[in-house]
Amino acid sequence: MQYQPNQIEAKWKRHWKENKTYKVSNSSTKPKFYILDMFPYPSGAGLHVGHPLGYIASDIYARFKTMNGFNVLHPMGFDAFGLPAEQYALQTGVHPQESTETNIKKYKSQLDNLGFNYDWERQVTTCDPSYYKWTQWIFIELFRHYYNTELNKAKPIEELVDSFEAHGSEAIKAHHSFEGSFSAEEWKQMSGKQKDEVLMNYRLAYLKEGYVNWCEALGTVLANDEVKDGLSERGGHPVEKRSMSQWALRITAYAERMLEGLESLNWSTALKTMQRNWIGRSYGAQVFFDIDGHDQKIEIFTTRPDTIFGATYMVLAPEHDLVSTLTTPAQKEEIENYIAYVNNRSERERMSDVKTVTGAFTGAYAKHPFSDEKIPIWIGEYVLKDYGTGAIMAVPSDDERDHNFATKFDLPIIPVVDQSAFPNAERGQKVGSMINSDFLNGMEVKEAIPAICQKLEDKGIGKKKVNYKLRDANFSRQRYWGEPFPIKYDKDGIAIARDFSELPLDLPEVEDYKPSKEGKSPLSKVSQWVNEGEYTKETDTMPGYAGSSWYFLRYMDANNPDEFASQEALNYWQDVDLYIGGTEHAVGHLMYSRFWHKFLFDKGLVPTNEPFKKLVNQGMIQGVIEFIYLDKKEHDGRKKFICAGLIDPEQKEAFAKIPVHVDFVSNYGSSDSYLNLEGIKKFLDWRPEYANAIFECANGVLKDGLFNSKDSAMDSNLITQSEVGKMSKRYFNVVNPDDVVAKYGADCFRLYEMFLGPIEQSKPWDTKGIDGTSKFLRKLWGLFYTENEEWAVNNESASKESLKTLHTAIKKVRNDIENLSLNTSVSAFMVCVNELKKQNCRNREILKSLLQLLAPFAPFTTEELWEKLGEEGSIHHSSYPIHDESHLIESEVTLPLSINGKKRGELTVDANTSKEDIEDMARNHEITQKWLEDKAIRKVIVVPGRMVNVVIG
RNA sequence: GCGGGUAUGAUGGAACUGGUAGACAUGCUAGACUUAGGAUCUAGUGCCGCGAGGCGUGGGGGUUCGACUCCCUCUACCCGCACCA
Known part of the structure; x- marks a missing residue:
């Protein structure tokens, strides 16, 4: 039987779905393990090969933990509210709900294509009313609390009001922005509106008039972390300071606890430092x-x-x-x-x-x-x-x-x-x-x-x-596609939180998505929604980070209609044991999540003080951008492209860099990438505005579709400028994992992404090396089937040699996965398969363990061969192999023999030779004698099992 | 400017608490099988040298019997923050 990854993958994708192989239960006697990927925003472009890097690592880890007897929660969902869908709606009129659903569907199919073990019954989608009901609920709770600086926790606002009535403003120590003071009498004299204004200076979610980051192009205000270099993070539009009345969250109340909390977290120093600086x-x-x-x-x-x-x-x-x-x-x-x-x-x-x-x-x-x-x-x-x-x-x-x-x-x-x-x-x-x-x-x-x-x-x-340095977080957006605030105003303009029974407050339909004038959201134009008898609704919506600040809790009990998550679920899953994601959320999402989590902890609603115990930052997979040089001057009214090899570095100013679709480029990604004649033709079909352009390169000129070559060259070889940068639609360099999977299979793709290097490191995508992992999988298959495609596994007892090979791999891979050093475990697999092949090992006992060892990395292929071996159930529910030290013991060891620290030869001795005997052997060894000449041996250092060093001089 | 990180063959990278530098893979070279190969297999591949040998982990210095690993110093690149009082 031949190795046909596409058939195998289709078969098992179906099987796993039908049999709910990856369903996770909340009632289990096993120890829990919660591993989380960062919440993706489902963009219209879909996933590119960079996104799954962290997902593959977490999937391997999750499967490894499952096979080691843990009940593992490894969920996935979508951060579905946000600006891009709304910008798209503005341009096309397509309802954000609709485009978001389409995008989510695409994401899910791309993710499933890679064989992840998500339990989709726990999917969380922030724009789903059954989810944002609870986002609104948490907001109301924040609104109804203040921060007591003596008790160092959030307390109900009623306690504050009671204290004001009894003692005025001075008795209670609270984190606030109120200037001045008042007596109990003065408090009692205040009007409802005045009291409301005072309390706004204490609430954890409050209205404030103040300078905000206003982005005219996006028609909304932005939080500090959404502004980079004075431009909006999304879209790069100018941002100005403007004084507006806005909702804000009193994150500053938690500044000290957020700083302290960092100490106990197993995060990278870089990330902790960023948060420390941000808190400042x-x-x-x-x-x-x-x-x-x-x-x-x-x-x-x-x-x-x-x-x-x-x-x-x-x-x-x-x-x-x-x-x-x-x-x-x-x-x-x-x-x-x-x-x-x-x-x-x-x-x-x-x-x-x-x-x-x-x-x-x-x-x-x-x-x-x-x-x-x-x-x-x-x-x-x-x-x-x-x-x-x-x-x-x-x-x-x-x-x-x-x-x-x-x-x-x-x-x-x-x-x-x-x-x-x-x-x-x-x-x-x-x-x-x-x-x-x-x-x-x-x-x-x-x-x-x-x-x-x-x-x-x-x-x-x-x-x-x-x-x-930390400022309170701006929480209002003048946009449509976000959670509506569960707030109404009475005729005096006093903000009133809705009763929980009124939640969720659904987003209404709107005629169009344009913000109204005076910086108000599109919702303000729907008057029958805004007006509610004597009340009016808040028309701003919540920012993107609202929904993502607590999503990890919802996964624990994703379909609970009565609570954001049940206490049983929260107490069972506790917190996230391992969180994998990029550094881009260092000061945004990770700060807000910690803040919300601490608030919920104060309320006794979650059992832990910090949400993410351990966090690993995955590096980015970058793309290679291919440019061609366009002369800024026209030649006889025609545009002219010039080979990168012909440009004097000092003259670069005279040329514009035009990105080329990487599919047209030969030797894409290497330093000698170029456009051949066919590539130029494709480029011209793609960008017809350059139809009459001239292309000049070292060996000829292409003009009007004709190539006038010098030196009878056959091809144009217009050299392109290759630069490492973002993988993005605008550079036409996006590589879709689906394409790679179609060609090589998901297991091969997974292995290759892991093999590329340490998870934390960034590196440009390069398909060249993928043959290596593809060959590996075929070699693995070749241990089970002969060249004539016949089943070749036997039931003989395993050789000592093969046992040693297998157990060496088990020891290394186990250790590597624990340390998330997944690139080295892939090479350990390669070494193992190469050796077993050399040994002509076709032993059932060995191969079965090898499959189990590899299962987290290559879930499809191993599942298929597991079935072929006639094993019961899914390999992913079997136990992970444990190495037996006795198979690793050698009877003979070869030690390097060094003279003055430099290796000069080898010494093969019986494993239990004494230190003294080894020293004697080293002293009398011919290599030592050769180097000794007329000098004397000063010292001999023997490190048993490691090396021998003879010091002469 | 402040803070964090990185530097190893042609390339991606490996090397546990200091103990055979370059595992594994790509690329390249040669060969085998083949009508053919972008398939498969075998061998080689850090640099200099015919060789003995010398040199070699960004540069310089140090500790050590022994340093990619520890210490000092310099350089380059990447990331984050930035008039933070």
């Missing part, structure tokens, strides 16, 4: 400065309170609330002009141009808290509204930016830290001793910081403070 904790002091002629104070945060005597001016962010109050009539025009200038600059401009120092003087003065001197208050772009308090005390002597600002605007500089003892220290480094600083004089910086903090507290003008 810094220690310093909060100080209040009085303003000359005003009642208000300016609150600042500084990490260098010790340098306060060097503070010669203050700077507020241009958006700071006090700016309009402080500005004197004389400076009004200047300040207004400056603010207009800042508003005109896009976020991107601000970020790319950080060296230009700009600012304006408000005309107002603050009082220095120690010297009582008047110091001017400026505004400047370099002070950010979002960081700290949006205001600083400027110490030009000890801060590079303040120094630049002071130099430019001619402001005084007072040196306060003497760094002469540290000649290599830079400005601002925390070394040196204090000068010009009153009672701090003579202290080292490290002593001065606690000393000044104490003084600030004594004077009642400041205190030690921890500051976080």
Whole structure:
């Protein structure tokens, strides 16, 4: 019988589905293991060969764990709300629901094609009302809670209200954004609307008016992590700051716990560092400065309170609330002009141009808290509204930016830290001793910081403070394709959470998907939906990360209509033991999920404090982009392409790089890739706008379909420029796994992706090596069938040699899978099969174990041969082989014989020869004698079973 | 600028707690079988050298009997953050 992967795969795909081979039960006496892949967004382009890398690894691991006696949860689902489907709807009018369903179907078929062991009965789809019902439910719970900083957990908002009624704002310690304070009496006097506004400053999900990232092109606001370099992460559109009223989540309440929690997690240091940076904790002091002629104070945060005597001016962010109050009539025009200038600059401009120092003087003065001197208050772009308090005390002597600002605007500089003892220290480094600083004089910086903090507290003008860079997460999107907020407003505009019985609040149908004017979502146009008697509905929708922040919990009990997941399911599955995915979610999804999880933990709804115990970052599989050079100048009104080999590197500016579909390119992916005549023809059929172009290469010119060759060359060989980059539709370099599977089979594809290298590493896709794994599978088949395609397995007892080969492989593969070193296990399989072949081993006992060992990697082929062996049931429900050390023991060992650490020969000895005997043998060995000449043996080092080193000299 | 990571043949990569550098695979060379081969099999393949031998894991230095592995230092590339007070 011949090896025909396509037939085998079709057969077992059907069989597994019909027999529910991969169904997972929640009631089992086995230990649990939860392995998770990152939630894919089902894009219209489908999967490319890069996506399954992590899925294959997790599938292998999941199957391995199953065969080792675990009850394994390895689910899959879809992060189905999101912008691309809505953008597509805008262009084509196709309902996002419809295009999303089509895409999901395609994804599922592509995934099944690769033989993954998902239990599809547990599929989670975020846009399904039976799922987003619970997303809305969690939102309501967040809305109904505040964060108690004494108990360090979320508590019901009613407890806060009770405390306000009894004691006013001061009794309860809570994480909030409320400015000021009130007594119990004052609270009772407040109107419903006023109370609502106060409570918004405490709720974990709350409405706030503030500066947000507005993206005009997408017609929506974006969260900080959705903005990269001042452009939207999706689509690369410009983003500007705009003040709007938006829902936000108080993730900052959890900043410290999120930081602490990282310690216990088995994640890569890179990922942890990214989260730490994003949270951005810094220690310093909060100080209040009085303003000359005003009642208000300016609150600042500084990490260098010790340098306060060097503070010669203050700077507020241009958006700071006090700016309009402080500005004197004389400076009004200047300040207004400056603010207009800042508003005109896009976020991107601000970020790319950080060296230009700009600012304006408000005309107002603050009082220095120690010297009582008047110091001017400026505004400047370099002070950010979002960081700290949006205001600083400027110490030009000890801060590079303040120094630049002071130099430019001619402001005084007072040196306060003497760094002469540290000649290599830079400005601002925390070394040196204090000068010009009153009672701090003579202290080292490290002593001065606690000393000044104490003084600030004594004077009642400041205190030690921890500051976080982390901002509350923006949670509103002015888009259609997302979860509707379960919120309605009464006639006073008070936000009211819906009763749980009203969930899910379904998305209504809309006429079109365009956002309405004034930055409102398309939902605002459906008035019969928006208006609900005396109430109106919230018309924004939730962002993409809403649904993905808790999906891993739903998998535990995916079809539960009464709870987001039952307590039994949650207590059984606990948390994710292994999460595999890319780093792109480092600060987005992984932060929000941890935050939601901790909130649910506070509520006693989940048994664990962290959702993902261990996380492995898979590398990306990149594509090779093939470009051809187009001369920017036309030649007699015709466009001209030039061979990459003919271009002088210094002249590259004169040419445009046009991406070519990689299917047209010969030697695709290598350094000598080129377009032959046929390739150029295909290119012209594909891009008819270049029909009359000229193609010039080293051995001839193609013009009007005719090739005028030099040196009687037969082909054009227009060399293309190959670059490693994203695999993407726009570069025409996407490789669909279905095509590879059709040609080589899924098992071969799985083995090849694993064989490519360590899972964490990125590498360009290259089909060239796939023959290696294809040959391997055929060799494996060849152990079971003769060349004449006859069954060749016998029942004789296994040879010692074959047992050793097998058990060596078992030992290595087991260890490799545990460490996710899947590339080396593939090579171990190759070694094993090569050796068994040499031994002409056709022994049932050996081959059966080999199949079980390989089953997680090549589920189809092994299942087929398992059946052929006449075994009962699925190989995937059998037990994983365990190695027997006794088969690995050798009677003789060959040790390398080194002279001065360099291998010069070998020494074959009986396995239980004593150290002393080996040393004697080494001393008298002919190789030692040869190298000895007239020198003496100084020492002989014998590492039993390893090596012998003779030191001479 | 700050933080993290990587560097090994022509290529992807291997080497456990320091102990035979280059496993496995691709590519290449030669041969066998074949009408043919982009099938299969065999042998070879780090570099220099006829050889003995020398050199060799980004560069330089160190520790050690012995270093891809540990320490110091420099370089290049990749990723993340970035006026963070």
